[in-house]
Amino acid sequence: MVLTGARVLNVYTGEFEQTNLWLDDGRVVSRLPHPDMKARTTVDLAGQYVVPGMIDAHVHIESALVAPSEIGHILLQHGVTTIVADPHELANVAGTAGIEYMIKDARQTPLDIRYMLPSSVPCVPFDNNGATLHAADLEPLYKYPEINGLAEVMDYGAVARDDADTMAKVHDAYAHGHHADGHAAGLTPEQLEVMRAHGMDTDHESATVADALARVDAGMYVFLREGTVERDIANTIGAVTPRNYDRFAFCTDDKTIGDLIGEGSIDHNVRLAIEYGLPAELAYTMASNNAARAHRLTDRGALVPGQLADLVVVDDLNSVNISRVGCILGVVIKLS
Structure with missing residues (x-):
């Protein structure tokens, strides 16, 4: 063709x-x-x-209250061809069996669904949940080609004290050629450096320009979020400049199926970014190539020879x- x-x-x-x-x-x-x-x-x-297919750099499918195979019907219509999902919620209920269900159900949709293994199941030690996942429980799941690393490491205390199980989860992600996402809500620049030094190289918890720039300074990729509850684009897009835009991508994190249908997914993030003054070429690059680079997806994100024919045709850029x-x-x- x-x-x-x-x-x-x-x-x-x-x-x-x-x-x-x-x-x-x-x-x-x-x-x-x-x-x-x-x-x-x-x-x-x-x-x-023609732009590369858009990538949601961090999303919890469970928040949409539909199966992975079903969410593909909606996201493809919005130009999203790859998502990087954290099955944290289902894992808290059903453990590794829940994760394996998500992986296998996703094979029914042409949407490419990659998974980051949930790092904190349970979220806190006193949680009354359905499973506890240690590094030894997660490591066998790297046999699935859909696994792309370790999801948002949200226990800063465990990282700071070099908790053996937490650090084993991070080590396993890198040992299998992947990486570890961070979750740095409320952390100081000094604490961000601790997270980065221990292997967490992304974050999606910026609520202000200062938050976003602090994460860039620490050497992280920053996923600017626009979901159903957390709506951060208006307050964070000002951090992006022609000099640092390659450190930014987009995510939805948590978005209901109604909002995905009516408002959109990453296409909505792009639309807002352009509305707030970001040049279109930068917004579409953040939505594709930058997200691919952050997640080490080397076969997509750019329309050049050898890359996947993963593309979106747009009538109007804005x-x-x-x-x-x-x-x-x-x-x-x-x-x-």
């Missing part, structure tokens, strides 16, 4: 380029004219824009009006 006539986002130059996009076997082959090449299918996208979605399993959804 070749897509012609559109302006394609180059996330490395920050420009929308008028060019062709050649696709084959689920991957990008070229973005050059190639008069000598022929495609079985030509799609004319004159006047439209309103994020989506007309087509092509996801990594080769499914093309035409929305209008």
Whole structure:
């Protein structure tokens, strides 16, 4: 297939380029004219824009109150082709069996659902819950290719005192080639450095510009959040500049199915960011390439040769009006 006539986002130059996009076997082959090449299918996208598929960098599917396979129906329509989920809530109820259910159910949707293993089950030692997951319980789950690391480490005290089980969970994530998300709500710059020194390299708990910049200073990727309850974009987007934007991505964290249907997912974050003055090319790059880099997903986030043909066709950049979605399993959804 070749897509012609559109302006394609180059996330490395920050420009929308008028060019062709050649696709084959689920991957990008070229973005050059190639008069000598022929495609079985030509799609004319004159006047439209093509951006990489959007990624929700941190989400709890359980907050939507639907199964992983069902949430795919909604998110793909909003240009989200990958999500990185923390099955913390179900794990608190059903332990590793709950996590395995989430993994296997997600295989029914073309939405690519990656999971971070929940780090704090239970949340606190005195919680009356359905399971307790230690490092030894979580480590066997890395056999599943959908596992992408360790989810938000929220027990700062355990990190600061080098708790053996907590640090074993972090070590296992890195030993399997992944990483560990942080949860640094209310932490000081000094405490942020402790978290980063112990391996937590992302955070989604910024509520102010100062919060976001402190996390960048500590060397973290920052996921700017807009969910159902926590609505942080208006108060944090001012932290993003052309010099530091590569440290920022977007997440929803917790969002009800009603809000996902009516308002959107990461497409809504992008829409708000542009509304508050962020250049469109930066917003779409944060929603794709930056999230991919933060989670070490090296095969997506940019529309260049060798990358997955994971893309979104947009009619209007500012309103994020989506007309087509092509996801990594080769499914093309035409929305209008």
